[in-house]
Amino acid sequence: xxxKIGELSNSKKGSDDSGHGIEVVLSxxxxxxxxxxxxxxxxxxxxxxxxxxxxxxxxxxxxKLLQYNSEVAEMLYPTNLHTILSGLLSLKPFAVxxxxxxxxxxxxxxxxxxxxxxxxxxxxxxxxGIASLVLAILLLGILTSA
Amino acid sequence: MDPLLFLLIVLLISVAxxxxxxxxxLGGGVIVVPALTLLLHVDIHFAIGASIVSVIATSSGAASAxxxxxxxxxxxxxxxxxxxxxxxxxxxxxxxxxxxxLLFLIFGTVLILIVIPMVKRIGEEVPAKSEGDRLSRSLKLxxxxxxxxxxxxxxxxxxxTPLGFGxxxxxxxxxxxxxxxxxxxxxxxxxxxxxxxxxxxxxxSNFMIGVTAAASAxxxxxxGDVNPFVAAPVxxxxxxxxxxxxxxxxxxxxxxVRKIFALVLVxxxxxxxxxxxxxxx
Numbered sequence: 001x002x003x004k005i006g007e008l009s010n011s012k013k014g015s016d017d018s019g020h021g022i023e024v025v026l027s028x029x030x031x032x033x034x035x036x037x038x039x040x041x042x043x044x045x046x047x048x049x050x051x052x053x054x055x056x057x058x059x060x061x062x063x064k065l066l067q068y069n070s071e072v073a074e075m076l077y078p079t080n081l082h083t084i085l086s087g088l089l090s091l092k093p094f095a096v097x098x099x100x101x102x103x104x105x106x107x108x109x110x111x112x113x114x115x116x117x118x119x120x121x122x123x124x125x126x127x128x129g130i131a132s133l134v135l136a137i138l139l140l141g142i143l144t145s146a
Numbered sequence: 147m148d149p150l151l152f153l154l155i156v157l158l159i160s161v162a163x164x165x166x167x168x169x170x171x172l173g174g175g176v177i178v179v180p181a182l183t184l185l186l187h188v189d190i191h192f193a194i195g196a197s198i199v200s201v202i203a204t205s206s207g208a209a210s211a212x213x214x215x216x217x218x219x220x221x222x223x224x225x226x227x228x229x230x231x232x233x234x235x236x237x238x239x240x241x242x243x244x245x246x247x248l249l250f251l252i253f254g255t256v257l258i259l260i261v262i263p264m265v266k267r268i269g270e271e272v273p274a275k276s277e278g279d280r281l282s283r284s285l286k287l288x289x290x291x292x293x294x295x296x297x298x299x300x301x302x303x304x305x306x307t308p309l310g311f312g313x314x315x316x317x318x319x320x321x322x323x324x325x326x327x328x329x330x331x332x333x334x335x336x337x338x339x340x341x342x343x344x345x346x347x348x349x350x351s352n353f354m355i356g357v358t359a360a361a362s363a364x365x366x367x368x369x370g371d372v373n374p375f376v377a378a379p380v381x382x383x384x385x386x387x388x389x390x391x392x393x394x395x396x397x398x399x400x401x402x403v404r405k406i407f408a409l410v411l412v413x414x415x416x417x418x419x420x421x422x423x424x425x426x427x
Contacts, residue, residue: 026209049153
């Protein structure tokens with residue numbers, strides 16, 4: 001990634017197309033974000049199928065797995081970071097899947113953060129402000145929901 | 147039903163959702179939610195939780211290709227994300243206060259009315275480059291992309307930016323309030339209000355919807371609406387579909403994208419009206 005950013009600041013001088021490097025970097029952030037989360041989710045699914053076990057109360061019984069009851073949800077699968085992490089320690093299949101899902105949700109947020117950094121390198125003050133504002137609103141949304 | 151068969155069916159449905167979503171700039175909720183609830187009798191909460199995951203997977207998967215090919219306009223996307231994320235956050239806060247069924251009816255009807263001006267321009271390939279407005283000139287909300295179908299560079303500049311910005315706020319607001327994807331409203335804001343080329347609108351919407359969904363994903367997760375048994379095959383399928391769809395879009399005519407979009411829009415509107423009539427009575 002460091003190389004790519006280096007490329008970007010060099011290419012900036014040579015061309016009038018000021019948005020050349022940002023496309024490459026953001027595309028890489030998105031690509032690696034989805035690849036990494038897909039690998040983790042797939043790992044969890046394989047773990048679930050081979051063990052025939054979700055790691056939580058419902059086992060691998062489809063009726064129980066699809067029963068919606070928000071009061072007992074946390075007994076059937078993790079619903080927050082804390083339970084995901086504790087489930088990961090004992091390699092519970094649903095905890096592994098949820099780690100992958102959290103990584104997937106984090107990918108667009110990382111993309112906004114990286115955009116702010118690159119606009120900064122390009123010394124585009126207006127867009128550093130815009131990207132930082134979006135990031136701040138996103139974090140505010142996440143903090144108020146937690 | 148056998149759990150493995152369930153996983154396989156959900157995976158295939160999500161491939162289709164990712165494919166269509168990547169081409170139209172939507173998240174695929176329009177396919178995922180009715181397929182899960184009507185076909186597989188999955189609870190609506192899980193279906194909506196899974197559709198949020200589908201939105202993020204489709205957005206990030208397809209955007210990684212579109213951004214590199216420079217069809218997506220990053221500046222326009224980033225600027226408009228201010229409006230949609232504020233909309234999403236206020237929507238999530240208001241969700242407990244408003245009567246959802248009425249909103250479904252109102253916005254379902256609004257969508258049907260919006261299809262009409264879209265149909266009037268149905269055959270249009272790309273609009274002429276506009277003069278723009280003060281905001282779009284000062285923020286450089288403009289660009290060009292190479293259209294492989296027309297075999298030429300297409301130049302464009304955003305027009306009526308304040309109107310587009312306002313529509314984007316509503317896109318985020320409605321999406322968080324109702325748990326529906328914000329994609330249709332985003333594409334409309336860029337296509338109808340800002341007069342951007344269809345492929346720029348759909349890919350820039352695609353780029354943005356992941357961020358809007360991420361703003362409200364935490365709430366659904368904590369509420370227990372994201373069921374890993376449903377969300378895992380949705381995430382994997384939507385990603386696969388989005389990666390394939392992103393390879394197709396450059397080869398499809400813009401007017402064709404617009405036609406499919408208008409058709410899907412009617413589908414979304416009908417779904418919203420049906421949910422308005424059945425939810426909370």
